[in-house]
Amino acid sequence: MMILYKDIIELLDKKESFALVTILDKSGSAPREKGTKMIIKRDLSIIGTVGGGIFEALTIKLANMVLNNKCSVVEDFNLSNEGASSIGMICGGNLKVLVEYIDGEGSTITAIYKKAFELEERGVNFYLISRISKDSFGEGKPYKWICTETDFYGEEEDSVQEVFKKVRERFKELTIHTVDVNDKEYFIEPVLNLETVYIFGAGHISQKLADITKLVDFKTIVLDDRAEFANMDRFKTADEVIVIPSFKNLSDKIKIDKQSYVIIVTRGHAYDKEVLSQMLKTNAKYIGMIGSKNKIKITYNNLLEEGYNNEDLSRVYAPIGLPISAQTPEEIAVSIAAELIKVRREKNNER
Structure with a gap:
């Protein structure tokens, strides 16, 4: 939101x-x-x-x-x-x-919104809580707070502590709503992590990876041109599974932004270059591609011939995943997910 x-x-x-x-x-x-x-x-x-x-x-x-x-x-x-x-x-x-x-001169409300902006920039999930009772807006009365999973920001008030308790009981499930506590009405607005993982390819690694990315709070979308692989029976935890006619013109089907994490694991690497060339034109936060060093070198050389430069290619995490000597699909999925978390948490996305 x-x-x-x-x-x-x-x-x-x-x-x-x-x-x-x-x-x-x-x-x-x-x-x-x-x-x-x-x-x-x-x-x-x-x-x-x-x-x-x-x-x-x-x-x-x-x-x-x-x-x-x-x-x-x-x-x-x-x-x-x-x-x-x-x-x-x-x-x-x-x-x-x-x-x-x-009030542009109001220190309390300024502090709340600056904290909200900071949390949003850091990708921290939180709720913005506003008291909306008709007697809420007198001079000097606190009426707005922030609640995270572990902290709250704003002035102390007994009633709002009850609101925090209700929010934390279902922290990742609540939608926008109002709640009454001690004859006071509060408006609850979730600002939950909107980071999305796009997995291009619906093979064995993708199947294991989708389970883990959902577990660590990424919205997870899987794309493939094979309906027999790209379906909710195989990806039960994914938020969305999209069967595409081809790996061309992907911007017509999805919107990649600075909250997007792109994972390229197409079958037999057949469409990896096709996907990568399109993703390099986006502002995705993370672009990772699977493959051996030799395969990656060939892909990069082809892209350089097409007009991409070394600065473009430096954005790509390849070989994908943290180096944990992974071999099985499950282990590779863990290494990729760990790299996603590392990128999510590192300040300014420093490599």
Whole structure:
């Protein structure tokens, strides 16, 4: 879930106050989902969107009041089917939003968002907890916390400790929701690790590797052009198994970003170069390719002839995996998974 941390921090670093909109609940034709956020600056320009249209216009109007009065509010917007049709919407909907006044000079709220940004950058799973009761926003009252598996950040409060307990009981399972504790309502937003492993090839090593990558909290996607190999019967723990027509034009089928880990283990290495040449054009955090040193050298020479350079090739972890003298598919899978963890945890991805 992208929640604009970088933009929030940039504004706070400039000591610029703004309104932060969060969708708490929705129904009907309201366009965006729970947890969607939008920043509204003092000049009423926006960063992000809660879907445009009448709902967004009403939210901006409310944010103007929030900015002028330096307050925070929870508001329900209801649009009947009749009202919706009058402005060209197919059907009506309901939207419950939190509009917070974020004080650019406020040290407590700045510290919370800077910590959230830091945790997100480090790939640490956490929950952002906001008290949204109507009496929550008085001056000096704490109303926002961060809860990780082992720590919490924010001011001490008895009620929120009960919230932390509920969160940690099902830390990796919870979705966005609200919870009532001691007659106070809290909005719970998970910011869980979105790192994704893409395994190209559905052979024996891939099968063992997919089990381990899920075990260590990577979203795991397997791709192959053979339906008899690429199926959920063989990859029971994978999040997704995709049968592709070929290993060409992979960007049409998946989105590789800086949170992506690419593992190239196609059958008999037949399509390794094909996949690698495409992955080098992405900003994947990790690209690993299996194979002997001789095979890797040949692949690299071919890519150099095609116009890639040594800096491009230096991004590739090959031979793949940490050197533990692995031989069996299970051992090779362990060595690859260990290398993924090493890359995940190392500062600035230093080799």
